[in-house]
Every structure is written in C-alpha cells, then in structure tokens.
Amino acid sequence: MKYNFSDVVNRMKPSEIRELNKMASSPGIISLGGGMPSPETFPIKELTEIMEFVMKKNSDLALQYGNTLGINPVREQISKMLEKTEGIKCNMENIIVNSGSQQGLYELGTVLANPGDTVITEEPTYVGAVSAFSANGLKMEGIPVDHNGMKVELLEEKIKKLILEGRKPRFIYVIPTFQNPTGYTMPVERRKVLIEISKKYDVPLVEDNPYGQLRYYGEPVPCIRSMTGGEDVIYLGTFSKVMTPGLRLGYTIAPEPVMEKFNLIKQALDLATNSFSQYVAYEYIKRGIIYKQVELNKQIYRKKRDAIVNALKANMSDISTFSEPDGGMFVWVTVDKNVDTKQMIPLAIKNGVAYVSGQAFTTNGTQKSSMRLNFTFGSVEQLEEGIKRIRKTINESA
Ligand code: PMP
DSSP: OOOOOOHHHHHOOOOHHHHHHHHHTSTTOEEOOSOOOOGGGOOHHHHHHHHHHHHHHHHHHHTSOOOTTOOHHHHHHHHHHHHHHHOOOOOGGGEEEESHHHHHHHHHHHHSOOTTOEEEEEESOOHHHHHHHHHTTOEEEEEEEETTEEOGGGHHHHHHHHHHTTOOOSOEEEOOSSOTTTOOOOOHHHHHHHHHHHHHHTOOEEEEOSSTTOBOSSOOOOOGGGSTTOTTOEEEEESTTTSOSTTOOEEEEOOHHHHHHHHHHHHHHTSSOOHHHHHHHHHHHHTTHHHHHHHHHHHHHHHHHHHHHHHHHHHHTTTEEEOOOSBSSEEEEEESSSOOTTTTHHHHHHTTEEOEEGGGGOSSSOOTTEEEEEOSSSOHHHHHHHHHHHHHHHHHHO
16 A cells, blocks of 8 residues: 655654654663653652542543543633632633643644644744644744743744735744743743734734743743733643643643634544543642642752753853753753754764754754753753763764
C-alpha cells in the first residue's frame, strides 16, 4: 500500500526533544534536555490515597464519560484555585479542561485560524506550540525576546506590516512568566502594552502560564488575564508542574463565544478529558494539597536553580551569557563563540550530556549558538557535572 500523507503532516519535522530523549536515555548521560519535573516532587502518598477514595466513593462518575468541557465540580475548583493563586476572576462556564495544556494549544490553532493563516509568537518560543500550530497548517511570525520577554515595541510594527500584506495575525501567543525556553519574565509595563495592542488591532491575546506558581525568588508579577483590561485574554494552565504530568490535565479559560467552538472541536478530538484524572484533581485542590505541594516543589527547585546558575558562573561565564531565572524550569545559554549548538549535540552525547539546541524553539533557524537547559529533572550533582561536560564539549568543538 502506498500511503499519501497530507501536506500539513509532510511539512512537520520530528521534535528535536523527542529524538534527543531517545539518545539521552542511555545510561551515563546527564539529561538537561527534556522539560520534565523531578519525580521527587510527585505527591505519591497523597495521590494514592485520593485515587483509592475516588474509586470507593465516586467510581460511577470517575469511570464514566464526562462533559465535553470538563466535569463541573472540577471546573468550579479550578476557578477557585485560580482566584487564590493568580488573582484570576472567571466563571467555571469559561473553563475547558483538556488533556494537558498541549491539547489546549492544538484546539486554539484549529478554532481561531485557518490553515495558511499567520500567528505571532515570541522568538524563541515553546517547541510544543510550534508543533501544535504547525499541525494546524499555521505560519508563525516571531517577535524577538530580551531579558524582559517579548520586545513589545516591535509588535505593533509587525502587526501593521502583516495587515498591509493581507496576513492579519489570528492571535498573539506569549509565555510571559518564566518563559519556555528562556526563563525570562515580562514586567507589568510590557504586559499592559500587550493588552493595548491586542485591543487596538482586535487580535486575540493568548497567555500560556504553566510556570507562574514556580517562583523561587522575587515578587510575583500579575498574570495578564488578571490585569485590568485582561478579561478577554485566553489563558492556558496545567496541572503538569503542580501535580504530575502523567495525569494529563490542563485547562483553558476563554470568553463565551470561543468556549462554544472549543466544545465542538473537543468532541471531535476525544469527546471529553479523562474523568478519573479530573476527579483526582478535584480532591487534590479541594483538600488543599496543591498549595502545600507547590511550596515543597519550590524548595526542591530553588536549590537546583541555584546549582545550575552557580555551575554556569563557574564554568561558562567567560564564553557565554545565560539567564538567571527567578522561577520555572529552564536556563537559556548563548555561547559567544561561533558554536552551532545543534551540530554539537552528537559530541555532547559522546561526552555524556544532553540539552536542546536554540534552533528547536524557532521556525526560522535562528538562535544557532543558544541552548536550553532544564534544571528540574537532574540532581544537584548531575547539574554540576552536566555543565562541566557542556564546557568540555564547547572547548572540543571550537
Ligand atoms: N506550554 C508550555 C509553555 C510548556 O512548557 C508546556 C510543557 N512543557 C506545555 C504548554 C504543555 O504542558 P502540558 O500539556 O503537560 O500541560
């Protein structure tokens, strides 16, 4: 049989991270590649107890199909949690529970744009967003980031230019807090500008905030959805970093007309999100475990963040610049030397360390001398050794 594949899927490239994970799982390799939480942060005892409780008390519902938009008591708990943690005010009717926020990204690409349409992202941006938008046949225009996130002063010009070309962007996608891949956070002033531009040009703003709760230093910056004028912002959140990624639970907040379309597309995708996971999350929030767990995660990750930043200072400051994030899971390193970090990967693997190249987070092959390092998965010792191995690899490749 000769299979003819769609143009969309033929244009998609395998994710560098998936490919890398295959190599990085060999024994002896320290992986700073994937964006995985540490298993030490999984609340195993609490989840075991909750799972037994759900099976005993609620199995009729937890093992049944649920509402397409999510189980109502769960949506209600999420809305309460978001008010407490992020200052977001929203009704449960404006929340859809998804199979990870990854599914929310895919839904956005289907609901808000047609194949061939253009969307604006940060440059670099989350690799999974690139794949979700590409799978919908969308084109991405990146606005460069600096230490304060997207350079919003370039955004208006870009939108005007795209409108003149007949390619008005369908939405603007940002990760303003502890961005993946850079770790940068956008200050309030820039967030205000984003809201203004989105309103002025009638281009929806999408805020993806998986890391907002993982702050190790400094004062919180309000999420855009909670700011004055931010009520129309479409907001994505996830349980992956504050419970576990394996239960695959995320959510999107959106205004009523968008929710109606999400409802249609979600029926086509999977009818409804896993009911069992949703009831587990319900108990996890209602019993207040989530808030204690986030505090524990922060203690563990703060030490690891310090370990990687100190190791970078000791081993890499003469040849690179790097972010020193106040939270999240990633450090972004840019090497001064003319190093192509993608080409360097086989040598790094040989030297026993894995990372993701900067290019993986772009749609236009820039960021060649950068790399994203994850600091939540490895132990402090592995992080320290991993950075030494990266330095050795750079020396050998130069
Ligand atoms: N958005 C961003 C910015 C992410 O970093 C991730 C996970 N790495 C996701 C969305 C997807 O997370 P999940 O599907 O596990 O909720």
